[in-house]
Amino acid sequence: MPELPDVEGFLAVFRSCGQGRSVERIQVRDAGVLRGVSAARLRDRLRGRRFGEPWRHGKRLVTPTDGPALVWHFGMTGELLCASADDPPAAHDRLLLTLDDGRQLRYRDQRKLQGVQLAADDVAVERILAGLGPDALDVGRVEFAGLLAGRRGAIKTTLMDQSVIAGLGNLLCDEILWRARLAPTRAARDLSEEECRTLHASLRRVLKSAVPTGRVPPRRTWLTGRRDDPEPECPRCDAPLRSRRLSGRRTVWCDRCQS
Structure with missing residues (x-):
């Protein structure tokens, strides 16, 4: 997509x-x-x-x-x-x-x-x-934390909500959360200040790498490059990747790395 x-x-x-x-x-x-x-x-x-x-x-x-x-x-x-x-x-x-x-x-x-x-x-x-949130490339760290504060849903669902932040889809959200070592099912409002800071930094790094390629690159060092393997393993720790549907979308993450 x-x-x-x-x-x-x-x-x-x-x-x-x-x-x-x-x-x-x-x-x-x-x-x-x-x-x-x-x-x-x-x-x-x-x-x-x-x-x-x-x-x-x-x-x-x-x-x-x-x-x-x-x-x-x-x-x-x-x-x-x-x-x-x-x-x-x-x-x-x-x-x-x-x-x-x-x-x-x-x-x-x-x-x-x-x-x-x-x-x-x-x-x-x-x-x-009018119904879109700020663009994901433009949102600063303080604004980002404010957008997540008080959100009752899972962090992945929140990140994918275009009225909160515009531009993030399924692949990007899984990649960003994997980089930040955060489970996609965590409640957005429960993230600590440090976790919000780490998540925002991961968002910036992923977009900085992905935008010049014009796609979410399927690199083997990225979660994106492993998610469709027959038996996908985490690029970081080699643990089996988990997969389930979250808000109707296939979600992939590492149980060992992300908490």
Whole structure:
């Protein structure tokens, strides 16, 4: 599932392919990825517009034009690609934007759980993003501790809650908690000041390593690189990794290292 590092990668794709370019053609191959806007209205409002500087908040990518903006949400399987307009679309390419240099921005999504919104202006963008917490890359240590204070749920559930902190998903949360040596089932409000400090430092280190790669890297020295092994073992102590569903998501951790 695309998480903050993945969307940073999509941001880089957009900067290299779409920024400063005008939209010449809009092909909606599957209107199921459009949210709150029809294919006809999207074409009417977007054709001829020039893209400006894109930006990201959490898992959302905002791409303004000299008129409306597009807000991209990639859900479980979405991605943004740059291709030549001459290249045949893939089966799951749902939205194609042909630019004035002959390239295309393609929104590819197999499951279509989220999609693309059209925001008329900055106020509309703010309204779309209003329910999100601070971006995980920007949140400081003191603010981070304040966001966790009083939260009754498990720490992993809290970290994944986009209204608390925006951008963290399943893989990132498991990795960050493993680095911090904290069990995912611990109550967020029960963490000590020192544990909050350690957790925040782990968040910063993981994002610093992951963002340049545009993904959560499956390195063998990371929990991410072991979680899908037939018999996964902790990269740190070689103990068998545990796995269970927490808030509907598969959660992996080391019973020996994390408490």
